[in-house]
Amino acid sequence: MKLRVVELLLVTTVPALFLATNGIPDLSLTFWSLLGGTLAAGGANAFNMVIESDTDKLMKRTANRPISTGQISKRNALLFSSIISLLSLAIFYIFTTELATVLTALAIIFYVFGYTIALKRHTSQNIVWGGIAGCMPVLIGQAAVTNSLTATSWLFFLLIFFWTPPHFWALAVRYKDDYAAAGIPMLPVVAPIRSVINQMWFHSLAMVIVSLLVIRSAGLSNWLFVITLLLIVGWKRQLIKLTKQPSEVNAGKLFQASIIFLSIYSFLLVLGVLLK
Structure with a gap:
């Protein structure tokens, strides 16, 4: 089920529930949304392992x-x-809403057929568009509460969309040889490292803009802008280090920094809603 990956999806689902409720979401709804989300993401990941079992044997990271x-x-x-x-x-149909159920089904289908089968082995932009599946939990969280989508939920969706490529490419830099051995055209495998870093900068700068727009759209306090900018500085320091000295070590640190950013940012959104 790749539960460590699922953790990040749940991290973004929780603030989506708070933003949709504009306060503390119903405990029962939260429980079922997180359980349903865990099973949906875990199911999609397990389908991925079935499809890629032969490829996984060729990569040290996945051989076991x-x-x-x-x-x-x-x-x-x-x-x-x-x-x-x-x-x-x-679970989503019984305990949340029809829209949340439909979005969950679309997320599973897109991850399995769109990303794993259609994109991953055929384009270096696989994670850019395939990452849409990982953006879906924020829409599902909104839909689970209101059975509708808002501008804020779509902006949160875009934040994850722009966050995903530099996050994953940092990991792909570390495991470039693995992906090359498996014949998977991840961007760091087929493009010069400078091109990869330039695309990281593009996506991460777009993410910066959207991260601030989410706060504005949700009507949260201005102090969140300041803390978010400090978080961004921390992430950009790692990206600057990778730019100056491309290496697996710096790529690994950038990967960790991206997780820290998203986790703390999600917590700040919850805190912002509670202190509104």
């Missing part, structure tokens, strides 16, 4: 995954993926 090693058969993994995915949709 249970399907690749034969601990779990493809048939059983496919059955598991299908059951928890359907269960997630049932």
Whole structure:
């Protein structure tokens, strides 16, 4: 289920619920939204492992995954993926809203068929467009509360959209040889490192603008702008270090910095709603 990946999706779902409620969301709704989201993301990730089990064997980072090693058969993994995915949709339909259910189904379908099958092995921009699946939890959180989408939820969606490529490319720089061995055209595999860094700058600068627009659109306090800018400075310091000295070590630090930024930013949104 790649639960460490799922954690980040839940981190963005929680502030989406608070923003949608404009206060503390219903505890029951929050529980079912997070459980449904965990199963949906876990199901999509498990489908990904089934599809990529042969490729995973070629990469040191993924060679020990249970399907690749034969601990779990493809048939059983496919059955598991299908059951928890359907269960997630049932949870959203019963305990939240129809729109949240539809968006969850779209997220699963897009991650499996759009990213894993159509994009990942065929374009270096795979994570740019494939990352849309990872943006969906903020829309699902909004829809779970209101059965509708707002400008703020779409801006939050765009924030994750622009955050994802530099976050993932930093990881891909570290594991460039792995992706090359598996024949996956991640950008750091097929493009010069300077081109990769330039695209990181483009996406991260766009993310900066959108991160401030989310705060403005949600009508949150001005002090959030200041703290958000400080967070951005911390992330940009790591990007500057990578720009000056491209290396796996600096790429790894940038990857961690991006996780820290998104986690603290999400917490700040919750705090901003509570102190509104």
